[in-house]
Amino acid sequence: MNRIRRWSVPALAATALLGSLTLTAPAVAATGTDTVAQAQDLRAAAPKITRAEEIRRATLWLTADAGKPVPYSQHKNWKDGYRQDCSGYASMALNLPKPAPNTVALKNDGWTKPIKMSELRQGDLVIKANSDDPNHRHVVIFDHWDSGKHSYQAYEQAGHVGTRHTSHSYGLKDGDGYHAYRPVNLAD
Structure with a gap:
Protein backbone atom coordinates (compact mmCIF):
# COMPACT_ATOMS: atom_id res chain seq x y z
CA MET A 1 0.00 0.00 0.00
CA ASN A 2 1.53 3.27 -1.12
CA ARG A 3 0.83 6.39 0.81
CA ILE A 4 1.36 9.74 -0.71
CA ARG A 5 2.11 12.57 1.67
CA ARG A 6 1.00 15.98 0.66
CA TRP A 7 3.11 18.88 1.74
CA SER A 8 1.79 22.33 1.99
CA VAL A 9 3.68 25.15 0.33
CA PRO A 10 4.59 26.74 3.71
CA ALA A 11 5.89 23.41 5.02
CA LEU A 12 8.05 22.92 1.93
CA ALA A 13 9.37 26.47 2.20
CA ALA A 14 10.22 26.01 5.88
CA THR A 15 12.00 22.72 5.16
CA ALA A 16 14.00 24.30 2.34
CA LEU A 17 14.93 27.26 4.55
CA LEU A 18 16.09 25.04 7.40
CA GLY A 19 18.10 22.91 4.99
CA SER A 20 19.83 25.94 3.51
CA LEU A 21 20.62 27.31 6.97
CA THR A 22 22.13 23.98 7.95
CA LEU A 23 24.34 24.02 4.87
CA THR A 24 25.42 27.67 5.13
CA ALA A 25 25.49 28.41 8.87
CA PRO A 26 28.87 28.11 10.58
CA ALA A 27 29.24 24.80 12.35
CA VAL A 28 29.40 24.81 16.13
CA ALA A 29 31.82 22.13 17.19
CA ALA A 30 30.84 19.96 20.11
CA THR A 31 34.51 19.84 21.11
CA GLY A 32 34.76 23.53 21.89
CA THR A 33 36.72 24.36 18.73
CA ASP A 34 34.96 27.73 18.41
CA THR A 35 35.95 28.66 21.96
CA VAL A 36 39.56 27.70 21.22
CA ALA A 37 39.52 29.71 17.99
CA GLN A 38 38.08 32.74 19.80
CA ALA A 39 40.77 32.48 22.47
CA GLN A 40 43.45 32.25 19.76
CA ASP A 41 42.02 35.36 18.08
CA LEU A 42 42.11 37.25 21.39
CA ARG A 43 45.68 36.14 22.13
CA ALA A 44 46.73 37.26 18.65
CA ARG A 57 50.07 49.90 34.30
CA ALA A 58 49.81 47.78 37.48
CA THR A 59 50.65 50.81 39.64
CA LEU A 60 47.80 52.83 38.10
CA TRP A 61 45.15 50.97 40.13
CA LEU A 62 46.98 51.66 43.42
CA THR A 63 45.58 55.22 43.41
CA ALA A 64 42.98 55.21 40.60
CA ASP A 65 39.98 55.62 42.93
CA ALA A 66 40.47 59.28 43.90
CA GLY A 67 43.88 58.51 45.40
CA LYS A 68 42.81 55.16 46.85
CA PRO A 69 43.14 51.61 45.49
CA VAL A 70 40.55 50.30 43.05
CA PRO A 71 38.05 48.31 45.16
CA TYR A 72 37.80 44.56 44.62
CA SER A 73 34.74 43.07 42.92
CA GLN A 74 34.10 39.87 40.98
CA HIS A 75 31.00 41.45 39.43
CA LYS A 76 31.98 45.00 38.47
CA ASN A 77 34.26 46.52 35.85
CA TRP A 78 36.46 49.52 36.55
CA LYS A 79 36.26 52.68 34.44
CA ASP A 80 38.81 51.23 32.00
CA TYR A 89 43.68 43.39 37.19
CA ALA A 90 46.45 41.16 35.79
CA SER A 91 44.85 41.38 32.34
CA MET A 92 44.68 45.17 32.57
CA ALA A 93 48.36 45.36 33.55
CA LEU A 94 49.25 43.11 30.59
CA ASN A 95 47.00 45.16 28.25
CA LEU A 96 45.10 42.01 27.22
CA PRO A 97 41.97 42.42 25.09
CA LYS A 98 38.59 42.69 26.80
CA PRO A 99 36.73 40.66 27.86
CA ALA A 100 39.84 39.68 29.76
CA PRO A 101 40.64 36.06 30.59
CA ASN A 102 39.81 34.79 34.06
CA THR A 103 42.36 33.09 36.33
CA VAL A 104 41.79 29.62 34.84
CA ALA A 105 42.08 30.96 31.28
CA LEU A 106 45.28 32.86 32.13
CA LYS A 107 46.79 29.52 33.15
CA ASN A 108 45.23 27.12 30.64
CA ASP A 109 44.37 28.97 27.42
CA GLY A 110 47.79 29.95 26.10
CA TRP A 111 48.05 33.41 27.68
CA THR A 112 50.99 32.16 29.76
CA LYS A 113 53.54 29.37 29.82
CA PRO A 114 54.69 27.57 32.97
CA ILE A 115 58.11 28.39 34.41
CA LYS A 116 59.94 27.46 37.60
CA MET A 117 59.44 29.70 40.64
CA SER A 118 63.20 30.29 40.62
CA GLU A 119 62.88 31.78 37.11
CA LEU A 120 60.39 34.50 38.12
CA ARG A 121 61.14 37.94 36.74
CA GLN A 122 59.31 41.22 37.17
CA GLY A 123 55.92 41.00 35.41
CA ASP A 124 55.58 37.21 35.55
CA LEU A 125 52.47 35.78 37.21
CA VAL A 126 51.98 33.44 40.15
CA ILE A 127 48.67 31.63 39.68
CA LYS A 128 46.47 29.26 41.66
CA ALA A 129 43.79 28.06 39.26
CA ASN A 130 43.13 24.45 40.23
CA SER A 131 40.12 24.90 42.49
CA ASP A 132 36.44 24.26 41.86
CA ASP A 133 35.67 27.31 43.98
CA PRO A 134 36.40 30.63 42.24
CA ASN A 135 36.97 32.17 45.68
CA HIS A 136 40.02 29.93 46.05
CA ARG A 137 41.67 30.92 42.77
CA HIS A 138 44.10 33.81 42.59
CA VAL A 139 46.76 35.50 40.48
CA VAL A 140 49.44 38.00 41.48
CA ILE A 141 51.96 39.95 39.42
CA PHE A 142 55.52 39.26 40.57
CA ASP A 143 57.64 42.36 41.21
CA HIS A 144 60.87 41.29 42.94
CA TRP A 145 62.33 38.90 45.50
CA ASP A 146 62.65 39.90 49.14
CA SER A 147 66.05 39.19 50.70
CA GLY A 148 66.71 35.48 51.05
CA LYS A 149 64.04 34.55 48.45
CA HIS A 150 61.68 33.33 51.19
CA SER A 151 59.06 35.81 49.96
CA TYR A 152 58.54 38.31 47.17
CA GLN A 153 56.79 41.59 46.45
CA ALA A 154 53.78 41.36 44.17
CA TYR A 155 50.91 43.44 42.85
CA GLU A 156 47.45 42.03 43.35
CA GLN A 157 43.75 42.79 43.45
CA ALA A 158 42.47 41.20 46.66
CA ALA A 187 58.42 41.58 25.00
CA ASP A 188 61.70 40.70 26.71
Missing part, protein backbone atom coordinates in the same frame (compact mmCIF):
# COMPACT_ATOMS: atom_id res chain seq x y z
CA ALA A 45 45.15 40.66 19.37
CA ALA A 46 47.14 41.07 22.60
CA PRO A 47 49.83 43.66 21.94
CA LYS A 48 53.40 43.00 23.00
CA ILE A 49 54.21 44.84 26.21
CA THR A 50 57.46 45.40 28.09
CA ARG A 51 57.81 44.37 31.69
CA ALA A 52 58.33 48.01 32.66
CA GLU A 53 55.08 49.04 30.92
CA GLU A 54 53.20 46.19 32.60
CA ILE A 55 54.40 47.33 36.04
CA ARG A 56 53.60 50.98 35.21
CA GLY A 81 36.50 48.25 31.29
CA TYR A 82 38.49 45.56 33.11
CA ARG A 83 36.96 43.40 35.86
CA GLN A 84 37.89 44.50 39.36
CA ASP A 85 39.05 41.02 40.39
CA CYS A 86 42.56 39.56 40.41
CA SER A 87 42.53 38.24 36.84
CA GLY A 88 40.91 41.40 35.49
CA GLY A 159 39.14 40.95 48.42
CA HIS A 160 38.43 43.47 51.20
CA VAL A 161 41.51 45.58 50.28
CA GLY A 162 41.49 46.16 46.52
CA THR A 163 44.72 46.85 44.66
CA ARG A 164 47.91 46.55 46.66
CA HIS A 165 51.66 45.91 46.49
CA THR A 166 52.64 43.50 49.24
CA SER A 167 54.85 40.58 50.25
CA HIS A 168 53.78 36.99 49.46
CA SER A 169 55.12 33.48 49.69
CA TYR A 170 52.56 31.90 47.32
CA GLY A 171 54.17 29.06 45.40
CA LEU A 172 57.12 28.76 47.74
CA LYS A 173 55.48 26.12 49.93
CA ASP A 174 54.90 22.63 48.57
CA GLY A 175 51.26 21.87 47.91
CA ASP A 176 49.82 25.38 48.15
CA GLY A 177 48.61 25.17 44.52
CA TYR A 178 50.44 28.28 43.27
CA HIS A 179 52.78 28.07 40.28
CA ALA A 180 54.83 30.51 38.20
CA TYR A 181 53.84 31.52 34.66
CA ARG A 182 55.32 33.83 32.04
CA PRO A 183 52.82 35.89 29.99
CA VAL A 184 53.36 35.21 26.28
CA ASN A 185 52.79 38.83 25.25
CA LEU A 186 55.76 40.10 27.26
Whole structure:
Protein backbone atom coordinates (compact mmCIF):
# COMPACT_ATOMS: atom_id res chain seq x y z
CA MET A 1 0.00 0.00 0.00
CA ASN A 2 1.53 3.27 -1.12
CA ARG A 3 0.83 6.39 0.81
CA ILE A 4 1.36 9.74 -0.71
CA ARG A 5 2.11 12.57 1.67
CA ARG A 6 1.00 15.98 0.66
CA TRP A 7 3.11 18.88 1.74
CA SER A 8 1.79 22.33 1.99
CA VAL A 9 3.68 25.15 0.33
CA PRO A 10 4.59 26.74 3.71
CA ALA A 11 5.89 23.41 5.02
CA LEU A 12 8.05 22.92 1.93
CA ALA A 13 9.37 26.47 2.20
CA ALA A 14 10.22 26.01 5.88
CA THR A 15 12.00 22.72 5.16
CA ALA A 16 14.00 24.30 2.34
CA LEU A 17 14.93 27.26 4.55
CA LEU A 18 16.09 25.04 7.40
CA GLY A 19 18.10 22.91 4.99
CA SER A 20 19.83 25.94 3.51
CA LEU A 21 20.62 27.31 6.97
CA THR A 22 22.13 23.98 7.95
CA LEU A 23 24.34 24.02 4.87
CA THR A 24 25.42 27.67 5.13
CA ALA A 25 25.49 28.41 8.87
CA PRO A 26 28.87 28.11 10.58
CA ALA A 27 29.24 24.80 12.35
CA VAL A 28 29.40 24.81 16.13
CA ALA A 29 31.82 22.13 17.19
CA ALA A 30 30.84 19.96 20.11
CA THR A 31 34.51 19.84 21.11
CA GLY A 32 34.76 23.53 21.89
CA THR A 33 36.72 24.36 18.73
CA ASP A 34 34.96 27.73 18.41
CA THR A 35 35.95 28.66 21.96
CA VAL A 36 39.56 27.70 21.22
CA ALA A 37 39.52 29.71 17.99
CA GLN A 38 38.08 32.74 19.80
CA ALA A 39 40.77 32.48 22.47
CA GLN A 40 43.45 32.25 19.76
CA ASP A 41 42.02 35.36 18.08
CA LEU A 42 42.11 37.25 21.39
CA ARG A 43 45.68 36.14 22.13
CA ALA A 44 46.73 37.26 18.65
CA ALA A 45 45.15 40.66 19.37
CA ALA A 46 47.14 41.07 22.60
CA PRO A 47 49.83 43.66 21.94
CA LYS A 48 53.40 43.00 23.00
CA ILE A 49 54.21 44.84 26.21
CA THR A 50 57.46 45.40 28.09
CA ARG A 51 57.81 44.37 31.69
CA ALA A 52 58.33 48.01 32.66
CA GLU A 53 55.08 49.04 30.92
CA GLU A 54 53.20 46.19 32.60
CA ILE A 55 54.40 47.33 36.04
CA ARG A 56 53.60 50.98 35.21
CA ARG A 57 50.07 49.90 34.30
CA ALA A 58 49.81 47.78 37.48
CA THR A 59 50.65 50.81 39.64
CA LEU A 60 47.80 52.83 38.10
CA TRP A 61 45.15 50.97 40.13
CA LEU A 62 46.98 51.66 43.42
CA THR A 63 45.58 55.22 43.41
CA ALA A 64 42.98 55.21 40.60
CA ASP A 65 39.98 55.62 42.93
CA ALA A 66 40.47 59.28 43.90
CA GLY A 67 43.88 58.51 45.40
CA LYS A 68 42.81 55.16 46.85
CA PRO A 69 43.14 51.61 45.49
CA VAL A 70 40.55 50.30 43.05
CA PRO A 71 38.05 48.31 45.16
CA TYR A 72 37.80 44.56 44.62
CA SER A 73 34.74 43.07 42.92
CA GLN A 74 34.10 39.87 40.98
CA HIS A 75 31.00 41.45 39.43
CA LYS A 76 31.98 45.00 38.47
CA ASN A 77 34.26 46.52 35.85
CA TRP A 78 36.46 49.52 36.55
CA LYS A 79 36.26 52.68 34.44
CA ASP A 80 38.81 51.23 32.00
CA GLY A 81 36.50 48.25 31.29
CA TYR A 82 38.49 45.56 33.11
CA ARG A 83 36.96 43.40 35.86
CA GLN A 84 37.89 44.50 39.36
CA ASP A 85 39.05 41.02 40.39
CA CYS A 86 42.56 39.56 40.41
CA SER A 87 42.53 38.24 36.84
CA GLY A 88 40.91 41.40 35.49
CA TYR A 89 43.68 43.39 37.19
CA ALA A 90 46.45 41.16 35.79
CA SER A 91 44.85 41.38 32.34
CA MET A 92 44.68 45.17 32.57
CA ALA A 93 48.36 45.36 33.55
CA LEU A 94 49.25 43.11 30.59
CA ASN A 95 47.00 45.16 28.25
CA LEU A 96 45.10 42.01 27.22
CA PRO A 97 41.97 42.42 25.09
CA LYS A 98 38.59 42.69 26.80
CA PRO A 99 36.73 40.66 27.86
CA ALA A 100 39.84 39.68 29.76
CA PRO A 101 40.64 36.06 30.59
CA ASN A 102 39.81 34.79 34.06
CA THR A 103 42.36 33.09 36.33
CA VAL A 104 41.79 29.62 34.84
CA ALA A 105 42.08 30.96 31.28
CA LEU A 106 45.28 32.86 32.13
CA LYS A 107 46.79 29.52 33.15
CA ASN A 108 45.23 27.12 30.64
CA ASP A 109 44.37 28.97 27.42
CA GLY A 110 47.79 29.95 26.10
CA TRP A 111 48.05 33.41 27.68
CA THR A 112 50.99 32.16 29.76
CA LYS A 113 53.54 29.37 29.82
CA PRO A 114 54.69 27.57 32.97
CA ILE A 115 58.11 28.39 34.41
CA LYS A 116 59.94 27.46 37.60
CA MET A 117 59.44 29.70 40.64
CA SER A 118 63.20 30.29 40.62
CA GLU A 119 62.88 31.78 37.11
CA LEU A 120 60.39 34.50 38.12
CA ARG A 121 61.14 37.94 36.74
CA GLN A 122 59.31 41.22 37.17
CA GLY A 123 55.92 41.00 35.41
CA ASP A 124 55.58 37.21 35.55
CA LEU A 125 52.47 35.78 37.21
CA VAL A 126 51.98 33.44 40.15
CA ILE A 127 48.67 31.63 39.68
CA LYS A 128 46.47 29.26 41.66
CA ALA A 129 43.79 28.06 39.26
CA ASN A 130 43.13 24.45 40.23
CA SER A 131 40.12 24.90 42.49
CA ASP A 132 36.44 24.26 41.86
CA ASP A 133 35.67 27.31 43.98
CA PRO A 134 36.40 30.63 42.24
CA ASN A 135 36.97 32.17 45.68
CA HIS A 136 40.02 29.93 46.05
CA ARG A 137 41.67 30.92 42.77
CA HIS A 138 44.10 33.81 42.59
CA VAL A 139 46.76 35.50 40.48
CA VAL A 140 49.44 38.00 41.48
CA ILE A 141 51.96 39.95 39.42
CA PHE A 142 55.52 39.26 40.57
CA ASP A 143 57.64 42.36 41.21
CA HIS A 144 60.87 41.29 42.94
CA TRP A 145 62.33 38.90 45.50
CA ASP A 146 62.65 39.90 49.14
CA SER A 147 66.05 39.19 50.70
CA GLY A 148 66.71 35.48 51.05
CA LYS A 149 64.04 34.55 48.45
CA HIS A 150 61.68 33.33 51.19
CA SER A 151 59.06 35.81 49.96
CA TYR A 152 58.54 38.31 47.17
CA GLN A 153 56.79 41.59 46.45
CA ALA A 154 53.78 41.36 44.17
CA TYR A 155 50.91 43.44 42.85
CA GLU A 156 47.45 42.03 43.35
CA GLN A 157 43.75 42.79 43.45
CA ALA A 158 42.47 41.20 46.66
CA GLY A 159 39.14 40.95 48.42
CA HIS A 160 38.43 43.47 51.20
CA VAL A 161 41.51 45.58 50.28
CA GLY A 162 41.49 46.16 46.52
CA THR A 163 44.72 46.85 44.66
CA ARG A 164 47.91 46.55 46.66
CA HIS A 165 51.66 45.91 46.49
CA THR A 166 52.64 43.50 49.24
CA SER A 167 54.85 40.58 50.25
CA HIS A 168 53.78 36.99 49.46
CA SER A 169 55.12 33.48 49.69
CA TYR A 170 52.56 31.90 47.32
CA GLY A 171 54.17 29.06 45.40
CA LEU A 172 57.12 28.76 47.74
CA LYS A 173 55.48 26.12 49.93
CA ASP A 174 54.90 22.63 48.57
CA GLY A 175 51.26 21.87 47.91
CA ASP A 176 49.82 25.38 48.15
CA GLY A 177 48.61 25.17 44.52
CA TYR A 178 50.44 28.28 43.27
CA HIS A 179 52.78 28.07 40.28
CA ALA A 180 54.83 30.51 38.20
CA TYR A 181 53.84 31.52 34.66
CA ARG A 182 55.32 33.83 32.04
CA PRO A 183 52.82 35.89 29.99
CA VAL A 184 53.36 35.21 26.28
CA ASN A 185 52.79 38.83 25.25
CA LEU A 186 55.76 40.10 27.26
CA ALA A 187 58.42 41.58 25.00
CA ASP A 188 61.70 40.70 26.71
